[in-house]
Amino acid sequence: MRRAAFTVTVNGSYAARLALGRGADGWFPERWTLDGPEPYAVSLRGKQPEEADSEVLPLADGRVLIRRRVAERFALSLLYPAGPGTGELPLGAIECLYLSLLPPAPDGSSAYALVHRERSTALWLVHGGSGGPELLATVPGRCTGGTWLDRSGRLLALDRELDGLTKAVVVDLRRGGEVSPLLQITEKSNDRLLMAELDSGLLLVRSDAPGTDRLGWGVLGSSRPVRFPGCLRLPDAHLTPFAAQPGQGLAPEECFVAFRIDRGAAGSWVGVWRPVTKRLQQFTGPAGWLAGAGMWTADAELKLPYVTPGVPCALARLRLPEETTAVSGPISAKAAALEEEEEEDDEEVDPASALRPVPLQQAPCARKPV
Numbered sequence: 001m002r003r004a005a006f007t008v009t010v011n012g013s014y015a016a017r018l019a020l021g022r023g024a025d026g027w028f029p030e031r032w033t034l035d036g037p038e039p040y041a042v043s044l045r046g047k048q049p050e051e052a053d054s055e056v057l058p059l060a061d062g063r064v065l066i067r068r069r070v071a072e073r074f075a076l077s078l079l080y081p082a083g084p085g086t087g088e089l090p091l092g093a094i095e096c097l098y099l100s101l102l103p104p105a106p107d108g109s110s111a112y113a114l115v116h117r118e119r120s121t122a123l124w125l126v127h128g129g130s131g132g133p134e135l136l137a138t139v140p141g142r143c144t145g146g147t148w149l150d151r152s153g154r155l156l157a158l159d160r161e162l163d164g165l166t167k168a169v170v171v172d173l174r175r176g177g178e179v180s181p182l183l184q185i186t187e188k189s190n191d192r193l194l195m196a197e198l199d200s201g202l203l204l205v206r207s208d209a210p211g212t213d214r215l216g217w218g219v220l221g222s223s224r225p226v227r228f229p230g231c232l233r234l235p236d237a238h239l240t241p242f243a244a245q246p247g248q249g250l251a252p253e254e255c256f257v258a259f260r261i262d263r264g265a266a267g268s269w270v271g272v273w274r275p276v277t278k279r280l281q282q283f284t285g286p287a288g289w290l291a292g293a294g295m296w297t298a299d300a301e302l303k304l305p306y307v308t309p310g311v312p313c314a315l316a317r318l319r320l321p322e323e324t325t326a327v328s329g330p331i332s333a334k335a336a337a338l339e340e341e342e343e344e345d346d347e348e349v350d351p352a353s354a355l356r357p358v359p360l361q362q363a364p365c366a367r368k369p370v
Contacts, residue, residue, distance in 0.1 A: 006293035006305055008034070009058050010106050010148075015305070016058035017290065018050060025049060029056045029079055031064050032305070032313060034295075039305070041313035044079040044086045055101045060108025065091075065127055067101055067113070074099040076126050076133065092132030094124065101126075102146035106153045106198070112136075114143055114158075121158070123177060137177020139169070147196045149220065157182055159192045168193035168205070185209040185226055195257075196220065197244035202252040202275075204241045215239055217275055219252045231280040232273065238262045239271060240292060247298030256320065258302055260292040268292070270304065272320060286316035 008015040015032040026049025031042045044064055057065040063080045076091040094115060102112040110128030114121055121143035125134045141162030149155040149170065156171045160179075168183040168191055183191035189209035196203050201220035206213060209226070216228040232239055238261075245256040252275065259271035261282060268291040270283045285291065288308040295303050302318040 006032075006290040007057060007104065008293075008295050009060050009104050009108055010151075011060055011108055012295055013060060013108075014058040014062055015293075016056040016064045018052075018054060018056055019043075019307075021049070027052055027054065029054075029064055029066055031058060031062065031079075031081075033062070034303075034315075039313050039315050042081050044081070046079075046086055046088065057101050057104060057111055059104075059111070059127075065101070065111050067099060067126075072097075078127070091127055094126075094133050096122075099124075102156070103148065106148050106151045110153060112146075112156070114146065116142060121160075123156075123171060136173060137171060137179075139171060139177070139179055143169075145193065147193050148198065149196050151198050157193045157196065166190040166192055183207070183226075195241045195244055197246065197248070197252070197255055199246050200244075200248040200250070200252040200255045202244060202248075202255045202257070204244075204257065215241075227275075229273075229275070229278060231278060232259075234261070234280075236263060237269075242292050243294045243296050243302070245296040245298065245300060256296055256300055256302070258294055258296065270294075270302075270318070272302065272318070281320070283318065289316070 006015055006017045013035040015034055017030055018027050019030040020027055028050060029044040031044055033040055051069060053069060055067040059065060063078045066077050066079055068075045070093065073093040073095045075093040078089040078091060080087045096115045099113050099115050102114060105112060111126050113124045113126045115124060120141065121139045122135060123137045123139065125136050139158065139160060141160040143158040143160045145157070145159040147157040149157055154172060154174050156173060157168050158171060159166055160169045165188070167181065170180045170182045172178045172180070183193060183205060185191050185207050186209045189207050191205060191207045191209065194204045194206055203218045203220060205216045205218065205226060207216055207226065210228050214228045215232040216226040218224065218226040239259045241257050241259050243258040248255045254274060254276055257273050259273065261269040261271045263269065268285060270285045272281045273279065286304055286306040288306040290305045290307065293305050297303070300320055303315045304318065306314055306316055
């Protein structure tokens with residue numbers, strides 16, 4: 001499981017990526033500062049290039065956590081600018097076959113990772129504890145993904161494969177790693193959580209409950225069935241959500257969501273959708289877009305990072321006020337054709353065969369571990 005090429009802190013102040021240098025320079029960590037008038041990038045090169053499978057994670061204080069494979073271990077360090085060079089603070093190492101960093105934690109200072117074992121998955125706190133890496137919980141089954149469900153950093157959703165099925169579950173970090181079900185649309189369906197927007201409670205899921213693998217949406221704590229919009233079903237493309245609009249409070253249906261649309265040789269496009277409109281708008285991304293990366297502002301501006309030979313660090317901006325479209329920056333709107341503009345109504349799983357999702361407020365209160 002490879003982390004996204006460009007990872008942003010929850011508060012949107014910093015981002016980090018593993019960049020490829022020119023010629024024989026190899027891979028190196030790069031930090032972007034995003035909370036100023038214009039973004040700028042700082043190279044965090046070490047004494048030698050990084051391996052291509054290293055992972056980086058930005059923290060809210062501007063440091064970058066890096067995970068490196070060293071023989072049969074994974075070493076963890078913090079990188080930071082130090083004069084003309086790069087400072088490094090070792091955090092320790094974990095001996096295992098594979099370790100993957102989880103998305104940035106809501107507090108901006110903690111960092112977590114998953115270690116895959118033969119029949120279980122271990123959740124580690126790799127930064128932010130009292131000492132070095134700390135084992136927090138062991139979850140039966142193989143877990144992937146990783147989505148935070150609250151701003152306190154208490155509830156973490158994971159996609160767990162167990163007994164041949166994959167279901168999203170919640171790990172409560174304040175109750176010793178207690179595990180509760182989150183998505184169980186039907187008994188035999190594979191139900192994965194792709195994204196959760198913390199302010200509105202909007203969920204983006206992928207499930208085969210409708211009979212084929214589909215993208216759907218729901219709301220944390222709601223007893224309404226998951227809906228599967230027809231406009232998110234493109235026969236010639238694969239859609240992956242990568243950013244949702246914050247600050248929408250109790251209005252999940254008004255929340256903008258951005259998708260990466262992959263069409264094979266045709267490249268990656270940008271899709272924009274809101275549940276209330278039931279329409280998917282499509283745009284060609286800016287030249288040099290770090291495909292699948294971006295962030296929304298609360299006032300509905302989508303920022304897309306891009307890099308070109310002449311522009312080493314920049315953000316293209318896309319604004320969609322209400323039902324009109326205004327574009328600024330190097331994004332082409334001429335190909336913004338709407339797929340299935342007169343789409344069918346959202347499809348819902350038959351309630352007679354569906355299981356009620358566990359509301360968020362009940363998830364920490366499960367008495368029986370799953």
